[in-house]
Amino acid sequence: MDIWSQLLGGFATAGTPINLMWAFIGCALGTAIGVLPGLGPAVTVAMLLPITSQVEPTASMIFFAGIYYGAMYGGSTTSILLNTPGETGTMVTALEGFKMAKSGRAGAALATSAIGSFVAGTIATVLVTLFAPVLAIYAVKLGPPEYFMLMVLAFTTVSAVLGRSTLRGITALFVGLALGLVGLDQITAQVRYTGGIPEFMDGIEVVLVAVGLFAVGECMYTALYEGRSEPTLNRMGTVHMTKSEWRRSWPAWLRGTAIGFPFGTIPAGGTEIPTFISYGVERKLSKHQEEFGTTGAIEGVAGPEAANNAAVTATLVPLLTLGIPTSVTAAILLSALQNYGINAGPQLFQTSSTLVWALIASLYIGNVMLLVLNLPLVGMWVKLLKIPRPQLYAGILIFATVGVYGMRQSAFDLYLMLAIGLVGVIMRRFDFPTAPVIVGLILGPMAEAQMRNALSIGEGRWSVFIERPMSATLLAVVVAVLLLPRLLHLLRRKAR
Numbered sequence: 001m002d003i004w005s006q007l008l009g010g011f012a013t014a015g016t017p018i019n020l021m022w023a024f025i026g027c028a029l030g031t032a033i034g035v036l037p038g039l040g041p042a043v044t045v046a047m048l049l050p051i052t053s054q055v056e057p058t059a060s061m062i063f064f065a066g067i068y069y070g071a072m073y074g075g076s077t078t079s080i081l082l083n084t085p086g087e088t089g090t091m092v093t094a095l096e097g098f099k100m101a102k103s104g105r106a107g108a109a110l111a112t113s114a115i116g117s118f119v120a121g122t123i124a125t126v127l128v129t130l131f132a133p134v135l136a137i138y139a140v141k142l143g144p145p146e147y148f149m150l151m152v153l154a155f156t157t158v159s160a161v162l163g164r165s166t167l168r169g170i171t172a173l174f175v176g177l178a179l180g181l182v183g184l185d186q187i188t189a190q191v192r193y194t195g196g197i198p199e200f201m202d203g204i205e206v207v208l209v210a211v212g213l214f215a216v217g218e219c220m221y222t223a224l225y226e227g228r229s230e231p232t233l234n235r236m237g238t239v240h241m242t243k244s245e246w247r248r249s250w251p252a253w254l255r256g257t258a259i260g261f262p263f264g265t266i267p268a269g270g271t272e273i274p275t276f277i278s279y280g281v282e283r284k285l286s287k288h289q290e291e292f293g294t295t296g297a298i299e300g301v302a303g304p305e306a307a308n309n310a311a312v313t314a315t316l317v318p319l320l321t322l323g324i325p326t327s328v329t330a331a332i333l334l335s336a337l338q339n340y341g342i343n344a345g346p347q348l349f350q351t352s353s354t355l356v357w358a359l360i361a362s363l364y365i366g367n368v369m370l371l372v373l374n375l376p377l378v379g380m381w382v383k384l385l386k387i388p389r390p391q392l393y394a395g396i397l398i399f400a401t402v403g404v405y406g407m408r409q410s411a412f413d414l415y416l417m418l419a420i421g422l423v424g425v426i427m428r429r430f431d432f433p434t435a436p437v438i439v440g441l442i443l444g445p446m447a448e449a450q451m452r453n454a455l456s457i458g459e460g461r462w463s464v465f466i467e468r469p470m471s472a473t474l475l476a477v478v479v480a481v482l483l484l485p486r487l488l489h490l491l492r493r494k495a496r
Helices: 002-016 017-035 040-053 059-084 088-102 106-140 143-162 166-180 205-227 243-264 272-285 297-316 316-324 328-339 351-386 389-408 411-430 436-457 469-495
Strands: none
Touching: 002 017, 002 059, 002 106, 002 166, 002 351, 002 436, 017 040, 017 059, 017 243, 017 272, 017 351, 040 059, 040 328, 059 088, 059 205, 059 297, 059 328, 059 351, 059 469, 088 272, 088 297, 088 436, 088 469, 106 243, 106 297, 106 351, 143 272, 143 436, 166 328, 205 389, 205 411, 205 436, 243 272, 272 297, 272 436, 297 316, 316 328, 316 351, 389 411
């Protein structure tokens, strides 16, 4: 009962007019930031860190948290309507959401995204409330071998599931892995694969590649093949979900939450891994296989969106109980706490219990605020599709250019974005999936570092990956993901 009395105290603190105002401003600003490609919650929170010298700690942490999970709600809007992910965590949403928008079902896609985000966020917040210390203890026990195998699992799941050909999926993944190696070696700090270009020293920005492949690639592809494609983008549809869509969405929401929450508690790639794994699971389990990649399957939006929001909420578990940030934004939130002289860790629940429980209570309040903010606006967002195609795509290009230039104020980034957009056109023309490129780029450097750390632990022995039970189990799952579909296919052919 102690937890519940502390949570009620947290609601009393978070429910004060000033804290409710900060929560609302954070949620509204976060939603707007999520819509804009290139900014993201990490950059926004970092820009607003100076307010910590003027605002009371609890209010500013509620404000920053609102920006963080508000951005996850907003990022799905442009992914669905314009194929322009506002956040890396919403890239998977673009795969089916944009197809749904093109076939006149944008309203249903936006609705399942908003409701799924609310369901996942609420369930994840309840789990944070109940199990934060326990989950953090188990997450800390994972070492480099386990993290590396988790990333290999993400690689195989993505490359095997996306696209019609596993070989093309793996090829796209290796393109991403190659891009991820550009820049400074994380361990030795040696410069590699930059071709003598100074701008490559810091590596290639993930958001730049995502915007180039998805947004710019989509615009170029439409411009090149406009005469050959059906003008279905401007078809309007209902802004509500049908009974069938509700039936298909709610199991995907629950599965997405179950996949996303554990990933948020461990530093293994943020929201990207669980969203891709959730998409893979939904694609395997769906009874409407023909809709994936064609007219758009609602499960392919519902599951990843739920996984995305559950993972974001779960990052508070290691942040508050151990002082370990598992995402870039969580790291900036940690620095905000430190600005106030507050040390996150096991003692935080005792030394700053009012702040912690007010922050957890604000998650419940923020989820309701975001649902109220987003659902009534679904109709307004769908009206974006009435904009004529030339003007719409010109607007997307301006939007993408401003977002990418705003990251580093570099003209070189704009040329690189256009070059990546051309690669996106070629990949789409020859049916190569683009999502594995992003996964390889994000997780490649992390996987390399974890692999080298694991080999150091094993004194150079590759057997270290099968000597530890958890990494051996994950390796078995990887092998199953690669081999089981082929074995089942062969058995079916034999049976026929």
